[in-house]
Amino acid sequence: MIDWGAFLLVALAALIAASVVVSSYSFGLRLLALGGRAPVVGPAEFTDAITIISPAEAKAIAKRAKKAAKKNPLTDAQKRAALVGAYACFTISALAVLYGIYLIVPYFHR
Amino acid sequence: MDVLITVVLVIVVALIFDFTNGFHDTANAMATSVATGALKPRTAVIISAVLNLAGAFLSTEVAQTVSGGIIKEGDGGVQITPTLIFAGLIGAVLWNLTTWYFGLPSSSTHALFGGLIGAAIIGVGFGAVDWAVVMSKIVIPALVSPFVAGLVALLATVVAYRITRMARSNGSESGFRHGQTISASLVSFAHGTNDAQKTMGVITLTLIAGGYQQSGTGPQFWVILACGFAIALGTYLGGWRIMRTVGKRITDVQTPQGFAAETSSAATILISSHLGFALSTTQVTSGAVVGAGLGRRLASVHWGIVGRIGLAWIVTLPAAALVGGLSAWLAVTSTLGLIIVAVAALVVGGGLVLLARRNPVNRHNVNDEQDEQSEDRTPVASGAGRES
Numbered sequence: 498m499i500d501w502g503a504f505l506l507v508a509l510a511a512l513i514a515a516s517v518v519v520s521s522y523s524f525g526l527r528l529l530a531l532g533g534r535a536p537v538v539g540p541a542e543f544t545d546a547i548t549i550i551s552p553a554e555a556k557a558i559a560k561r562a563k564k565a566a567k568k569n570p571l572t573d574a575q576k577r578a579a580l581v582g583a584y585a586c587f588t589i590s591a592l593a594v595l596y597g598i599y600l601i602v603p604y605f606h607r
Numbered sequence: 608m609d610v611l612i613t614v615v616l617v618i619v620v621a622l623i624f625d626f627t628n629g630f631h632d633t634a635n636a637m638a639t640s641v642a643t644g645a646l647k648p649r650t651a652v653i654i655s656a657v658l659n660l661a662g663a664f665l666s667t668e669v670a671q672t673v674s675g676g677i678i679k680e681g682d683g684g685v686q687i688t689p690t691l692i693f694a695g696l697i698g699a700v701l702w703n704l705t706t707w708y709f710g711l712p713s714s715s716t717h718a719l720f721g722g723l724i725g726a727a728i729i730g731v732g733f734g735a736v737d738w739a740v741v742m743s744k745i746v747i748p749a750l751v752s753p754f755v756a757g758l759v760a761l762l763a764t765v766v767a768y769r770i771t772r773m774a775r776s777n778g779s780e781s782g783f784r785h786g787q788t789i790s791a792s793l794v795s796f797a798h799g800t801n802d803a804q805k806t807m808g809v810i811t812l813t814l815i816a817g818g819y820q821q822s823g824t825g826p827q828f829w830v831i832l833a834c835g836f837a838i839a840l841g842t843y844l845g846g847w848r849i850m851r852t853v854g855k856r857i858t859d860v861q862t863p864q865g866f867a868a869e870t871s872s873a874a875t876i877l878i879s880s881h882l883g884f885a886l887s888t889t890q891v892t893s894g895a896v897v898g899a900g901l902g903r904r905l906a907s908v909h910w911g912i913v914g915r916i917g918l919a920w921i922v923t924l925p926a927a928a929l930v931g932g933l934s935a936w937l938a939v940t941s942t943l944g945l946i947i948v949a950v951a952a953l954v955v956g957g958g959l960v961l962l963a964r965r966n967p968v969n970r971h972n973v974n975d976e977q978d979e980q981s982e983d984r985t986p987v988a989s990g991a992g993r994e995s
Contacts, residue, residue, distance in 0.1 A: 500743070500884075503882060503884065504747075504748075504751050504755070506882065507755060507875065507878050507879045507882060507886070508755040508758070508759070510874075510878045511755065511756075511759045511871065511874045511875040511878050511879075512758070512759050512762065514874040514878065515759045515760075515762070515763045515867075515870050515871040515874040515875075516762060516763060516766060518790075518870050518874070519763040519766050519767050519866070519867055519870050519871075520766050520767075520770060522767075522782075522786050522866070522870075523766065523767050523770035523771050523779075523863075524770055525782075526770075526771055526779045526782040526783070527770055527771055527772075527779070529782070530779070590786070594789060594790075594793060597793055597797075597873060597874075597877045598793070598796070600877050600878075600880075600881045601662075601666070601796065601797050601800050601877055601880065601881075602665050602666065602800070603665075603666050603800075604665060
């Protein structure tokens with residue numbers, strides 16, 4: 498009556514899916530930083546991920562990013578490779594999100 | 608005439624239930640995003656409301672039975688009249704308002720099923736309820752899902768922190784904020800595709816039972832529209848009390864944890880509903896937040912709060928059933944009884960809203976914790992008792 502197998506399946510699938518997405522996204526962030534393009538957000542009290550920043554803030558942030566990039570010991574080629582890796586990681590995460598949307602919209606299954 | 612009154616009342620209460628459903632469940636998707644500052648409170652509820660609305664329109668497959676087989680409806684089963692549906696909805700709405708008042712995340716679906724079960728027992732008898740289905744569809748998933756989500760979130764949090772060197776890697780803070788925004792939106796969307804449907808189903812089946820719609824047809828456009836907007840409006844107004852509990856009081860959520868928790872919730876919810884048994888969004892996200900709390904070194908999980916939430920989950924079904932049963936007992940007597948139930952529910956519900964006003968939680972103070980002490984002393988059991 499109670500389908501324990503289904504629970505186990507959900508648990509395993511969720512574990513794998515979440516691990517893949519979280520680690521690829523985290524690796525992407527790490528590689529982005531290595532590539533010298535770390536996303537830097539101003540230290541505002543209530544930073545919003547989709548806030549539009551003022552030009553002055555953007556300038557300060559660009560300066561900080563430049564400074565951070567200077568400390569980077571990698572060669573240009575290595576940086577480029579890191580960036581490619583970062584975007585590949587983000588692509589995996591984005592595909593996972595699209596697949597998720599595909600799964601919940603019944604229209605796609607007909 | 609009596610049938611018309613009942614049908615109208617059911618539709619009104621169903622929409623109110625839909626509203627409290629959205630209101631209650633904003634916290635599921637958005638609490639951690641608001642707590643970590645990934646989204647401003649208002650932005651968060653707007654995104655969530657829009658996605659709930661979109662979800663409601665994209666998925667309108669209505670179940671053949673109101674209760675999904677929990678009550679033995681249909682051919683050869685019992686007749687669930689609009690009056691009983693009405694009574695069940697009253698139980699669900701009042702329980703939702705009570706848990707909201709105490710800031711406890713509890714499953715709106717369980718409240719709905721609880722109310723219907725109570726009404727069916729009073730109206731038809733114990734035999735009307737398929738207890739095996741109650742066990743396999745409600746009790747066991749409720750016990751399992753928080754642990755599954757918690758485990759997934761625990762691992763995801765550890766992974767996120769490991770890879771980004773305890774989030775000290777350059778840019779990881781803001782990077783996780785973006786990621787969290789997306790995964791939280793996915794949870795909201797999934798919620799819209801699931802929860803608005805339930806109310807659509809209830810209204811459609813009532814219309815069919817009342818003879819206003821042909822059997823076997825899908826929800827009418829105005830029903831989809833009304834349900835979508837009711838849940839979106841509820842989501843927009845936001846259950847800030849519950850958001851504070853989930854985002855701040857279970858554990859102090861940091862951005863990598865928020866990202867890990869939301870991603871785990873989204874994965875668990877999407878996979879389970881794809882496999883045909885949707886787990887409760889509320890239980891999955893609450894479990895994920897606890898898991899994320901355990902996954903970060905030096906983070907503490909407030910087990911007292913977790914215990915209260917667990918207690919509320921256990922009480923949800925019986926409490927809603929009790930209110931639903933009482934309402935059914937009165938409502939089946941006559942039209943007058945029906946109206947008395949409606950008025951009484953309005954008074955109790957309004958009373959809870961007024962009580963909440965004395966100690967309001969809104970988008971301005973959702974992340975504050977200073978009045979936690981005074982709230983903590985209110986035992987949840989007394990609330991449940993008063994309600995029933």
